[in-house]
Amino acid sequence: MNVKTPSKLEKILKAGHLAVTSECGPPRGSDPEAIKKKAELIKDHVDGINITDNQTSVTRMCSLASCIHLRLMGLEPILQMVTRDRNRIALQSDILGAASFDIHNMLCLSGDHQSFGDCKQGQNVHDIDSMQLIQTVRYMRDEGKFLGGDDIKRPPNMFVGAAANPFADPFEIRVPRLAKKIAAGVEFIQTQCIYNLDKFEEWMRLARERGLTEKVFILAGMTPMKSAGMAKYMKNRVPGMDVPDELVKRLAGVPKEKQAQEGIDICVEAIQRLKEMEGVKGFHIMAIEWEEKVPEIVERTGLYPRPKI
Amino acid sequence: MIVADKKPIEEIVEEVKDCDNILILGCNECVTVCEAGGKKEVGILASALRMYFLNQGKDMKIDERTLERQCDQEYLDEIRDIADQYDAIVSLACGVGVQFTAEQYHSIPIYPGVNTCFLGATEERGLWTERCQACGQCVLARTGGICPVSRCAKRLLNGPCGGSSNGMCEISKELACGWQLIVNRLEALDKMDDYEKIFPIKDWSTDRAGGPRKVVREDVQI
Numbered sequence: 001m002n003v004k005t006p007s008k009l010e011k012i013l014k015a016g017h018l019a020v021t022s023e024c025g026p027p028r029g030s031d032p033e034a035i036k037k038k039a040e041l042i043k044d045h046v047d048g049i050n051i052t053d054n055q056t057s058v059t060r061m062c063s064l065a066s067c068i069h070l071r072l073m074g075l076e077p078i079l080q081m082v083t084r085d086r087n088r089i090a091l092q093s094d095i096l097g098a099a100s101f102d103i104h105n106m107l108c109l110s111g112d113h114q115s116f117g118d119c120k121q122g123q124n125v126h127d128i129d130s131m132q133l134i135q136t137v138r139y140m141r142d143e144g145k146f147l148g149g150d151d152i153k154r155p156p157n158m159f160v161g162a163a164a165n166p167f168a169d170p171f172e173i174r175v176p177r178l179a180k181k182i183a184a185g186v187e188f189i190q191t192q193c194i195y196n197l198d199k200f201e202e203w204m205r206l207a208r209e210r211g212l213t214e215k216v217f218i219l220a221g222m223t224p225m226k227s228a229g230m231a232k233y234m235k236n237r238v239p240g241m242d243v244p245d246e247l248v249k250r251l252a253g254v255p256k257e258k259q260a261q262e263g264i265d266i267c268v269e270a271i272q273r274l275k276e277m278e279g280v281k282g283f284h285i286m287a288i289e290w291e292e293k294v295p296e297i298v299e300r301t302g303l304y305p306r307p308k309i
Numbered sequence: 310m311i312v313a314d315k316k317p318i319e320e321i322v323e324e325v326k327d328c329d330n331i332l333i334l335g336c337n338e339c340v341t342v343c344e345a346g347g348k349k350e351v352g353i354l355a356s357a358l359r360m361y362f363l364n365q366g367k368d369m370k371i372d373e374r375t376l377e378r379q380c381d382q383e384y385l386d387e388i389r390d391i392a393d394q395y396d397a398i399v400s401l402a403c404g405v406g407v408q409f410t411a412e413q414y415h416s417i418p419i420y421p422g423v424n425t426c427f428l429g430a431t432e433e434r435g436l437w438t439e440r441c442q443a444c445g446q447c448v449l450a451r452t453g454g455i456c457p458v459s460r461c462a463k464r465l466l467n468g469p470c471g472g473s474s475n476g477m478c479e480i481s482k483e484l485a486c487g488w489q490l491i492v493n494r495l496e497a498l499d500k501m502d503d504y505e506k507i508f509p510i511k512d513w514s515t516d517r518a519g520g521p522r523k524v525v526r527e528d529v530q531i
Binding site: 052084088110111112113115116124126127129130131132135136147163164165168169170172173176180183184209239240301 | 455462463464466467468469470471472473474475476479480486489492493501504505507508509510511513
């Protein structure tokens with residue numbers, strides 16, 4: 001097993017286990033208990049916990065500080081970092097800050113446009129993009145150098161991830177785009193929430209054909225629907241989301257008070273199917289403000305207990 | 310061309326309301342083409358201001374003039390003899406023209422009459438869209454002739470992001486995804502292999518980031 005970093009997630013994946021990650025959104029305030037409580041709910045059922053970075057461009061407690069809280073609890077944080085808000089100085093600096101707390105996983109993202117959030121009039125930075133952020137952190141780790149060429153004393157030691165959205169357009173570049181991220185140095189992928197399983201299967205088939213699933217660990221992104229209303233919202237309002245009509249109908253077809261349970265059932269069924277799909281190396285369960293349901297999903301899909309590494 | 314849009318008249322009124330004698334100064338270049346600051350718009354603004362101040366019971370002298378260019382000293386010299394008689398000049402040129410006029414006429418306040426918006430083109434009458442952000446290091450050769458810096462809302466050099474949907478950008482269903490356009494062009498040119506070449510981290514020092522810029526061409530200097 002050729003493990004490159006101290007990341008527990010990397011070890012689990014390279015040992016051949018199906019990995020399970022989940023995520024917590026930081027609070028809109030400075031109370032550390034908010035993030036710790038969420039982590040407590042899921043910590044025994046996952047191998048790593050993503051902390052989102054001002055998701056949907058709404059200002060929150062920073063991802064790095066939240067990751068540090070998790071690290072101090074002895075957990076395995078996955079630092080999400082978007083290129084929207086920081087230039088290359090700040091990105092490299094935050095990577096070092098994370099490394100100083102032995103945060104060993106990072107997810108490189110561009111970030112939602114600021115027009116979705118609470119600072120619509122703000123500038124965005126986009127000094128580099130997510131592809132180049134992957135290259136940056138790999139360069140810092142593997143070469144032990146800053147982008148400017150100077151040596152780093154105690155370089156960061158991150159297992160490097162990125163997102164992939166098989167459902168965004170144009171579809172024909174979605175696999176080439178994955179190939180590009182792999183060429184940039186990405187080691188694991190967490191996908192956009194999967195509802196259209198057929199389309200995901202097609203994307204995976206094309207990825208397998210190019211041998212990409214041998215080069216990167218793909219974690220399938222899962223978000224249980226809380227209601228038919230949420231499904232409709234995701235379908236119509238969230239960019240890059242593919243929610244089939246049948247799924248909306250199925251949720252709408254049960255009484256309102258049972259829709260949440262139906263949403264969990266749908267998620268569990270999807271994971272069962274995806275577990276058999278060649279190339280799927282784990283699951284990233286994004287139960288948005290519904291973290292308490294993660295244990296049930298993990299247990300019902302036979303992914304519990306988590307391996308001890 | 311430089312595309313500009315009219316400023317609300319209230320804003321202009323606020324700047325000149327204490328003057329007795331002003332000049333509305335148009336420009337015959339870009340702002341004429343985008344119908345924001347040419348001779349026609351100078352006339353319209355001057356009439357509107359006259360009417361406004363007449364209603365307010367104020368007798369304001371408002372003259373009109375349109376120069377060939379305001380970004381050129383030679384043409385700005387044409388008002389050298391008359392400039393002093395005005396309390397203020399409202400320039401309907403782009404931000405470049407406003408500043409160049411101000412540099413030539415130190416003692417007269419120069420107010421902008423338009424908002425300078427972007428470098429763009431006329432798509433149809435009354436519709437102008439952005440094409441360039443003057444980053445100083447053109448990448449169009451590698452992106453099928455479509456600019457990711459000006460046409461992607463996140464100026465991604467390795468796009469598209471996950472928000473591209475049915476050819477449209479995540480920020481608006483009426484805005485084309487720049488990267489969809491790039492992919493369409495690369496396909497048409499049979500250059501999709503180029504898509505997989507990672508675009509390296511860009512040197513933004515030739516962009517705004519590098520501070521106020523200049524181009525020095527010794528070969529054409531006199």
